[in-house]
Amino acid sequence: MDRYARMFASLNDKNQGAFVPFVMVGDPDIAQSEAIIGQLIESGADALELGIPYSDPIADGPTIQAASIRALSHKVTVADCLALIGRIRNKYPDVPIGLLLYSNLVMAQGIDTFYAKAQEAGVDSILVADVPVREVAPFQKAANATEISQILIAPPNATDETMQKIGEYSKGYTYLLGRAGVTGAETAANIPAADLITRLNKHNAAPALLGFGISTPQQVAQAIAAGAAGAISGSATVNIIAANLKDKDNMLSELGRFVASMKAATTKG
Numbered sequence: 001m002d003r004y005a006r007m008f009a010s011l012n013d014k015n016q017g018a019f020v021p022f023v024m025v026g027d028p029d030i031a032q033s034e035a036i037i038g039q040l041i042e043s044g045a046d047a048l049e050l051g052i053p054y055s056d057p058i059a060d061g062p063t064i065q066a067a068s069i070r071a072l073s074h075k076v077t078v079a080d081c082l083a084l085i086g087r088i089r090n091k092y093p094d095v096p097i098g099l100l101l102y103s104n105l106v107m108a109q110g111i112d113t114f115y116a117k118a119q120e121a122g123v124d125s126i127l128v129a130d131v132p133v134r135e136v137a138p139f140q141k142a143a144n145a146t147e148i149s150q151i152l153i154a155p156p157n158a159t160d161e162t163m164q165k166i167g168e169y170s171k172g173y174t175y176l177l178g179r180a181g182v183t184g185a186e187t188a189a190n191i192p193a194a195d196l197i198t199r200l201n202k203h204n205a206a207p208a209l210l211g212f213g214i215s216t217p218q219q220v221a222q223a224i225a226a227g228a229a230g231a232i233s234g235s236a237t238v239n240i241i242a243a244n245l246k247d248k249d250n251m252l253s254e255l256g257r258f259v260a261s262m263k264a265a266t267t268k269g
Helices: 003-013 030-042 062-073 078-091 103-107 111-121 137-146 160-169 194-202 217-225 235-243 248-264
Strands: 018-024 048-051 097-101 125-128 152-154 174-177 208-211 230-233
Touching (some): 018 030, 018 062, 018 248, 030 248, 078 111, 103 111, 103 125, 111 137, 125 137, 152 160, 174 194, 194 208, 230 235, 235 248
Parallel strands (some): 018 230, 048 097, 097 125, 208 230
8 A cells, every 4th residue: 555545544444534734845945844844744734745846836826826936035946855855754754745846847857757756755646737637648657657646636627538537547646626726725615525526436536635725624624524535725834834934933833733723624523
């Protein structure tokens, strides 16, 4: 069993769903980013979704765009990010770690080379935000060669053909969009997503994690009640970082409280 399968099996035994926070690696700088990621895990995160700073993040709203700008202002590189992830992997050998990034960052190094470096760092999954299912084949090939799970996005308006392909190719988990548009905590997810989850299950897709617009424990509980295996929260997590740039100790405390409250909401009723 891979780390995701072990995580979902363990959570099912405890009658829980997964809470997965997203942060941008290198935000606000490498040293604080490493402390942040450790805090997320210590506070109860079941898995991590980590961004790689990019200058043109078209799927992201202003919160995560600002996180990229902060990291890039400190000259954070892809190599820096993978090195940090390697240190986290050594300290936390069992926590699933996923990357969410853009295709240019992968293509710049060559798809096979990037996936090999990600595997070496201890990455479990890769989601390429700007690559739709119909164009994922070369990334899927590299993922299979490195035993990395290629994460696929199930949008709210997915056709049956898309759902079928997701069911055929998905591994690790399926990223279920709670709504259309860009990332952001300001616009709530359109929960419940029970119909989409039923359609994914019909095609034997990997477990669905609901993302986009997840910012409160109530939304996490609603996602679990709708049949999702868990929830991903990005902008709400990054907002805490942005609000505490001048008080890094308080930043960690606030992140800890946020993760604990979101994780508590994953217990199934």
